[in-house]
Amino acid sequence: MNENDAQxxxxxxFGSYRAEWLDHKVFELFSEPNYFPELVTNRPCVLLGGRGTxxxxxxxxxxxxxxxxxxxxxxxxxADQKFxxxxxxxxxxxxxxxxxxxxxxxxxxKLFGHYLNLVLGGLFVRFLAxxxxxxPGYATFSSQALNLICTAFQLGGVTNLSELxxxxxxxxxxxxxxxxxxxxNGPSRLTIQGAPIDVLIDCARELTxxxxxxxxxxxxxxxxxxxxxxxxxxTLIKHVGTRYTIKIGVKQLGxxxxxxxxxxxxxxxxxxxxxxxLAQRLEDGxxxxxxxxxxxARLDQIDSTLQVRVNTLFPGINDEDEADALIGAGVPxxxxxLALIGxxxxxTRQKFDGLRKLEQVFLVTWPDNAAPRQFDEAVxxxxxxxxxxxxxxxNYKHSLLFSLRRGKAGIxxxxxxxxxxxxxxxxxxxxxLELVERAFVAHIQKGxxxxxxxxxxxxxxxxxAVGRKNLDELEGLDVDGAKLTKLVLGLGRIFQVMxxxxxxxxxxVNQFQISGGAPTEIETAKAEKLLxxxxxxxxxLRLVGSxxxxxxxxxxxxxxxxxxxxxxxxxxxxxKRKMTLTCEQLVLLVDQPKVAINEILQKSGRDETDEPLxxxxxxxxxxxxxxx
Amino acid sequence: xQAYASPADVSFGSDAVIIRGTGPEPRHTPVYAAPARYxxxxxxxxxxxxxxxxxxxxxxALRNRTHLxxxxxxLAGNLFIDMTALSHHIWAPILRTAxxxxxxxxxxxxxxxxxxxxxTGVEGEIFDLSERINGVAAIPGFASxxxxxxxxxxxxxxxxxxxxxxxxxxxxxxxQGNKIYPIIxxxxxxxxxxxxxxxxxxxxxxxxxxxxxxxxxxxxxxFSVYDTLCxxxxxxxxxxxxxxxxxxxxxxxxxxxxxxKSRRTVEFVYDFPIRKSxxxxxxxxxxxxxxxxxxx
Numbered sequence: 032m033n034e035n036d037a038q039x040x041x042x043x044x045f046g047s048y049r050a051e052w053l054d055h056k057v058f059e060l061f062s063e064p065n066y067f068p069e070l071v072t073n074r075p076c077v078l079l080g081g082r083g084t085x086x087x088x089x090x091x092x093x094x095x096x097x098x099x100x101x102x103x104x105x106x107x108x109x110a111d112q113k114f115x116x117x118x119x120x121x122x123x124x125x126x127x128x129x130x131x132x133x134x135x136x137x138x139x140x141k142l143f144g145h146y147l148n149l150v151l152g153g154l155f156v157r158f159l160a161x162x163x164x165x166x167p168g169y170a171t172f173s174s175q176a177l178n179l180i181c182t183a184f185q186l187g188g189v190t191n192l193s194e195l196x197x198x199x200x201x202x203x204x205x206x207x208x209x210x211x212x213x214x215x216n217g218p219s220r221l222t223i224q225g226a227p228i229d230v231l232i233d234c235a236r237e238l239t240x241x242x243x244x245x246x247x248x249x250x251x252x253x254x255x256x257x258x259x260x261x262x263x264x265x266t267l268i269k270h271v272g273t274r275y276t277i278k279i280g281v282k283q284l285g286x287x288x289x290x291x292x293x294x295x296x297x298x299x300x301x302x303x304x305x306x307x308x309l310a311q312r313l314e315d316g317x318x319x320x321x322x323x324x325x326x327x328a329r330l331d332q333i334d335s336t337l338q339v340r341v342n343t344l345f346p347g348i349n350d351e352d353e354a355d356a357l358i359g360a361g362v363p364x365x366x367x368x369l370a371l372i373g374x375x376x377x378x379t380r381q382k383f384d385g386l387r388k389l390e391q392v393f394l395v396t397w398p399d400n401a402a403p404r405q406f407d408e409a410v411x412x413x414x415x416x417x418x419x420x421x422x423x424x425x426n427y428k429h430s431l432l433f434s435l436r437r438g439k440a441g442i443x444x445x446x447x448x449x450x451x452x453x454x455x456x457x458x459x460x461x462x463x464l465e466l467v468e469r470a471f472v473a474h475i476q477k478g479x480x481x482x483x484x485x486x487x488x489x490x491x492x493x494x495x496a497v498g499r500k501n502l503d504e505l506e507g508l509d510v511d512g513a514k515l516t517k518l519v520l521g522l523g524r525i526f527q528v529m530x531x532x533x534x535x536x537x538x539x540v541n542q543f544q545i546s547g548g549a550p551t552e553i554e555t556a557k558a559e560k561l562l563x564x565x566x567x568x569x570x571x572l573r574l575v576g577s578x579x580x581x582x583x584x585x586x587x588x589x590x591x592x593x594x595x596x597x598x599x600x601x602x603x604x605x606x607k608r609k610m611t612l613t614c615e616q617l618v619l620l621v622d623q624p625k626v627a628i629n630e631i632l633q634k635s636g637r638d639e640t641d642e643p644l645x646x647x648x649x650x651x652x653x654x655x656x657x658x659x
Numbered sequence: 660x661q662a663y664a665s666p667a668d669v670s671f672g673s674d675a676v677i678i679r680g681t682g683p684e685p686r687h688t689p690v691y692a693a694p695a696r697y698x699x700x701x702x703x704x705x706x707x708x709x710x711x712x713x714x715x716x717x718x719x720a721l722r723n724r725t726h727l728x729x730x731x732x733x734l735a736g737n738l739f740i741d742m743t744a745l746s747h748h749i750w751a752p753i754l755r756t757a758x759x760x761x762x763x764x765x766x767x768x769x770x771x772x773x774x775x776x777x778x779t780g781v782e783g784e785i786f787d788l789s790e791r792i793n794g795v796a797a798i799p800g801f802a803s804x805x806x807x808x809x810x811x812x813x814x815x816x817x818x819x820x821x822x823x824x825x826x827x828x829x830x831x832x833x834x835q836g837n838k839i840y841p842i843i844x845x846x847x848x849x850x851x852x853x854x855x856x857x858x859x860x861x862x863x864x865x866x867x868x869x870x871x872x873x874x875x876x877x878x879x880x881x882f883s884v885y886d887t888l889c890x891x892x893x894x895x896x897x898x899x900x901x902x903x904x905x906x907x908x909x910x911x912x913x914x915x916x917x918x919x920k921s922r923r924t925v926e927f928v929y930d931f932p933i934r935k936s937x938x939x940x941x942x943x944x945x946x947x948x949x950x951x952x953x954x955x
Binding site: 122123124125127128130131132133146150153154200203204206207210211212213214215500503504506507508509510511512513 | 704705706707720721722723724725726791792793794795796797799800801802803804805806807822823824825826827829830831832862863866926928
């Protein structure tokens with residue numbers, strides 16, 4: 032396969048990293064995640080995860096056409112299918128038609144309930160029509176059943192299944208006209224939410240082919256429902272019974288309302304539903320394996336002759352070798368450091384010279400070694416691998432890498448290796464696909480041979496570019512996207528300055544918790560909204576295990592800027608130490624970034640002005656210079 | 660379509676009534692060659708508006724066809740809808756009602772001389788136009804509930820200078836890359852504007868590969884947009900056009916005229932921006948669009 036072919040295939044198989052773009056290929060490339068069996072039960076499930084964690088892919092693969100495709104579109108293989116999933120993506124543009132000052136929430140809930148009946152009912156009968164098309168030997172609804180269904184949904188009479196499909200479409204069109212004139216006349220014929228669906232499914236169950244089968248409604252992008260609409264669908268989930276069940280996909284903090292329409296009932300896990308938090312299910316080890324599987328399947332499709340494990344194409348580098356690569360020939364010690372080294376006895380000097388460059392840097396920069404006697408002793412201890420001293424070195428050595436090329440042009444820290452890439456992706460399958468795709472394309476565009484391992488430089492440049500691209504994307508993700516971008520730019524700059532100046536500070540600070548201060552209610556609300564939006568759109572990670580993911584507890588959790596941004600800003604992708612921010616500081620980072628960045632850095636004993644922007648951040652210079 | 664160098668060159672007949680919005684930009688208070696009767700829409704809410712006419716203040720619910728009809732019926736004479744200071748969700752239902760009533764209707768648009776540059780200089784943000792967006796929501800009276808074409812969607816964003824708005828709308832629609840047909844205003848209000856449009860939207864154009872399907876229509880010509888939409892629909896028979904009117908106002912006018920004249924079903928996707936009060940500079944050309952004649 033030539034390079035052009037490879038690039039095209041890479042773009043198709045890795046570049047379409049959204050389930051929505053892959054269309055039917057999403058089924059072909061599906062890798063079953065470890066939690067998949069939990070979804071194939073007759074219980075409501077809630078899949079919670081940020082964007083890019085694979086919710087849509089999984090739900091689409093649970094749908095009847097997904098399952099059919101997974102069974103190679105073979106009616107015989109699909110004949111014993113035990114469940115049928117009906118996929119429904121919540122469309123903001125549609126559901127927002129059911130809000131406005133013309134009605135109160137209770138009235139809108141009734142109007143919305145009828146709409147949801149028509150939508151889910153319509154999708155279900157389309158499935159029945161699809162099934163009939165593939166299995167024409169089975170009987171469909173009797174005329175009595177058709178009458179019953181049409182009456183239940185307030186539709187006109189029909190004589191067969193295909194007319195029933197059309198009747199649902201017509202019902203929606205008529206309802207659309209009524210909603211568009213809602214301030215004048217309310218619709219006269221409404222159905223009670225869920226009731227006609229029960230009738231429809233009861234009728235379907237009377238058919239031989241569906242007698243002992245399960246039906247799932249798969250509702251994706253649940254966060255797009257308005258609050259009262261979430262209450263309405265929560266009510267359906269609470270009282271779903273045994274006729275069918277509901278599986279929902281929702282962003283981590285997008286399930287804003289847990290109670291039902293009557294206000295007293297709440298949805299509780301595990302009594303009412305099975306909660307599947309993707310952040311927990313795809314923790315490091317599990318995600319690494321899953322990511323490898325997903326990428327390998329794609330690589331095999333790109334080039335079946337390659338016969339190579341995808342992770343071997345992404346070689347990494349250990350800290351000592353990385354220091355050698357970053358420093359090049361000779362350690363550029365300061366005059367003070369050279370004077371200190373000059374105080375060593377010749378025997379100790381020989382030992383010092385025999386150490387790795389990173390070890391030497393550690394020894395001369397460690398604050399306790401400023402005096403010749405302590406320095407001499409430290410060299411001896413590290414050289415002899417004294418456990419206490421070796422441990423200290425191990426704890427700090429990675430953080431030192433960020434300071435070796437401080438203020439210099441070019442790559443200042445490598446982000447390379449399959450292990451590093453999976454950590455940058457941090458449980459997000461879309462990010463790993465994007466990293467791999469862009470790295471492969473960059474490799475080919477540099478004229479490197481397809482199938483050979485990628486250079487450290489290519490991997491690093493890719494990681495920076497992907498970070499930048501996702502930073503640019505934030506603005507469009509949310510109505511508060513511009514604020515999110517500012518927040519990430521602010522936090523990223525803080526962690527970058529901290530990383531570049533690790534000496535005499537806690538190493539690898541890249542997390543934060545919100546605490547202290549005396550925020551006003553408005554500031555608290557603003558901070559919580561920012562954090563919630565950041566987690567939903569994967570600008571921030573809320574750290575697993577810090578707190579349960581209920582809405583309202585955003586303030587008490589630990590957060591980190593998503594590691595996908597770490598290469599762009601040059602801070603550590605490893606989850607290490609945290610600092611404390613107040614709500615006021617978080618809000619100030621968005622409103623007055625320059626002021627906030629300076630204030631936070633000064634508190635940690637650093638000065639932003641000491642640290643020029645890395646090359647890749649220069650485009651944002653005017654942002655960091657502006658006071659607003 | 661008639662173009663005038665400035666408002667001072669425009670004169671309306673004695674029976675003209677101009678429906679217009681109020682706003683802080685210089686072009687929102689034009690001085691025409693001869694006085695006219697005005698209906699000033701002073702409050703533009705999400706589902707209603709308040710207007711002043713002949714010393715009377717009244718309210719119209721946008722999702723009430725009778726209200727809209729009564730509003731227009733009281734206005735005798737030739738209707739001019741000046742969309743310059745009106746939001747899409749206000750002028751579009753008025754225009755549709757006027758056309759349904761068979762009223763002779765013109766639409767006015769006054770270009771600015773220029774736009775205020777963004778102080779941040781960030782890619783995708785050349786001009787400083789919107790305070791924020793309220794987010795994608797149904798336009799009152801234009802809500803689409805039908806999901807018949809859900810798997811056959813052509814997304815048609817009309818591109819402007821705010822790439823972040825394109826990105827937001829695109830994120831909501833999630834169309835497939837080969838089914839995105841961006842429309843760029845070419846020629847632009849000014850020679851360099853089409854380049855700014857591409858620059859502001861380059862990330863999304865590149866990432867979705869939508870640059871392959873870009874269509875061009877004069878930035879000040881709604882009828883050219885209409886023709887472009889017809890071509891896109893013809894090339895995608897059986898697909899539903901989801902149109903995002905986030906570019907120029909004349910482009911948006913063409914978009915709203917399209918389903919009315921072609922009788923085709925479309926869906927509008929709009930993000931309801933809150934405009935910055937000082938986003939434009941000066942008063943430019945005035946365009947008068949003979950919409951009734953176009954619809955005939």
